Amino acid sequence: MRKMFFLFILLLSFKGFSQDTSSAEDSLEIRKIYDMALLNGQAYDWLEHLSLKIGPRLSGSVNAQRAVEYTKKELEELGLEKVWLQPVMVPKWIRGTKEYAFIETAPGTSRNVNIAALGGSVSTPAMGTKAEVIEVQGIEDLEKYGEEQIKGKIIFFNRPMRADLINTFAAYGGCVDQRYKGAAEAVKYGAVGVIVRSLTHRLDDFPHTGSMTYEDLPVEKRIPSAAICTNDAEYLSSLLKLDKSVKLYMKINSEQLADVQSYNVIGEITGSEFPDEYIVVGGHLDSWDLGDGSHDDGAGVVQSMEVLRLFKEINYKPKRSIRVVLFMNEENGLRGGNKYAEEVKRKKENHIFALESDAGGFTPRGFSFDTGDAQFNQIESWKKLFEPYLIHQFHRNGSGADIIPLKNGSVVLAGLRPDSQRYFDHHHSDNDTFEAINKRELELGAATMASLIYLVDKYGFKTISTQQEPKM
């Protein structure tokens, strides 16, 4: 009995051994990737240039164009098979002179508050907008007040991000409607302006901008809309509890100009066996005009570039064509992502996988996937290879805004998932700066992305349809 038991164990071991042949090679290759990223990485230096030498890169700005030229030049130096610019027209919104705002508790008695126009907001009239304020906890509240109370007022959306959610992106998702369509909704009730509590857990003095929509509202009916920093949101809220008649003054000097020419920046290592199967890795080159866009999304840009550089450096020759795509205009239009997908469709390029890094340059924790069961199970079977690097999250919840337009029922989409706790401390504000980047965290992200792409390139995806799998 004892002998048989040992024989059984022995057989199990052999089975393990034969299964692990490829996986041992993969372990070594992945170790090479991490070593190269950590010992001889380029991502941090690239980001230093993007952030400190160039700076914020709002679509249509001179800086965005400088970033296009810089990253193209850097990709050219990597010795890729192809590097090119993909033209795309982008919106050009400018903030103009910095906003000015104060709360007036009585005529002649006021306190300045920090606001930043939301991206796409119209300017206030030349003399600014001054009005009483109605604080609401969300769009649903507008109906409660109705046109009678709202008309001529400024609506103050003040629902904070939930602190109890572990994933801060979920907390963001639960509040961002106030910013994105608060103005479009408030205007229906006659509001003359909107301010939105900044989307961050922190209590500080940074207003956090971001995209918004007026839907199909004619230009002349649009109302100015701005983010207010959380400290001032708290102050205003406490004031309103005492006195409903306090007024907010705001002056916004923004302007929406005509669309301008810009570009996605693309580099490619052509596949050795399946050159017509494409794998995309990318981030977005544009940023908001506050801070320098280091986390959003300078980090994703340089990590994506680094993936291709790492393959070159460790002399890994992909079977499939690997493209780095630095998308333009994720923040206020998604024109770059849409354009890239359009061209893929037009040229009938077979994309099997796309991975975006657009959640900050923090310690990577894993990936989210938008795919079918079979592909996800296959990816999960690689999980063990990532354990030495403390990569443990493999879940099915989202990918990246720029790659969603590629979705066609077969391409696997994925997003890098870094630790999310600090992200909204920086997001879309003056606080998104290079000094908030940790070199090792950035490099670990790049290595993690490269490792997954290495595996997808090497093994491809099984084509088992999800429908054929038994469901319990």
Place this chain on the structure above:
Amino acid sequence: MRKMFFLFILLLSFKGFSQDTSSAEDSLEIRKIYDMALLNGQAYDWLEHLSLKIGPRLSGSVNAQRAVEYTKKELEELGLEKVWLQPVMVPKWIRGTKEYAFIETAPGTSRNVNIAALGGSVSTPAMGTKAEVIEVQGIEDLEKYGEEQIKGKIIFFNRPMRADLINTFAAYGGCVDQRYKGAAEAVKYGAVGVIVRSLTHRLDDFPHTGSMTYEDLPVEKRIPSAAICTNDAEYLSSLLKLDKSVKLYMKINSEQLADVQSYNVIGEITGSEFPDEYIVVGGHLDSWDLGDGSHDDGAGVVQSMEVLRLFKEINYKPKRSIRVVLFMNEENGLRGGNKYAEEVKRKKENHIFALESDAGGFTPRGFSFDTGDAQFNQIESWKKLFEPYLIHQFHRNGSGADIIPLKNGSVVLAGLRPDSQRYFDHHHSDNDTFEAINKRELELGAATMASLIYLVDKYGFKTISTQQEPKM
């Protein structure tokens, strides 16, 4: 066949259900803990006081005493059964006037460099120490040079922390011998001073201090020993490649005074069922005198206090006695940890578990355990309860310096394991400040600690000896 199959599944489900009864309750209780920590936490405010109102807390300093008094008062306000001070004599080393150092490339040509005396270093002579420098990559190199070359020189230990190790504590462990016993070794070859590359991955201008030993060397033979910031270490190293005759001047004004009275601060919730079984949660109240000790170990102090507060707030009444112990003098003597263990032994108190947080206030990733197989397996069976909070590391490698003296073959020791990437950016330097603390990360750490202690308190540990378990 199909029916039997479903029956089988049904039975499995029931089994799952019955197994999960306690676990469902635990899930809810743990969720309560996290909610309380994230929505109504106290740790961050306590730390703000410790860091900004009190500041660095080197053993024997006025600040250390203020920290003792402050934390005692705060614990008293929690309504614990007992709060007391445990007297312990601690060493009192003072840095004196800030160090001054320069590299002289030629008489009259010099560049200042940033150094900080290691804790315990003797001062230089009143006129300072000036000598040629020999760079080595570790203690092993000393023999290669021998007394002939080393006599009268300053030894420059410059082996950097390895960047390829994912766990930065492993990289630290691979270098810290240079700092800890570099002087004791170099003096054997006639060196007149030691400088050590600061133990951080970053290239910056902060010298990182830390503990050192002269072993049993008589006071008059001791040589001054300092950390040099990494930027200046790189500069000096590059100079030495060109010219071996450059000299380093350093002036250190430190002094070792007589031991002084200090205290461990202890608070206790007395157990309702097993009051004689003790569970300890702690961090160390002292810090180095650079920065304000927010990560090392203000974070661990306030997280440990928070554990008891969370239990009070969610109205959890522990079966066992839960003690928070704020240890004095971890950094340069471990007197507090030793004293606490001494008293435990003297009073024959049965400690079943001790958990220390002393690895920074960053996003918690898990725990390390110093225990036998049975207890570790039991702990691992709780892993699933932590998954919603992204706690995934349960490994068997170390606990915490202050609790190691409790080790007796039965007590389970553990350490909180936060993300380690940023820790050594701050450790023991002017860069360890409150602004480097993220409120949510700190709170998540406290909730994670409280959740583990809740489980240990509720279930205790099985007493299966590790020897009885089959080994393959």
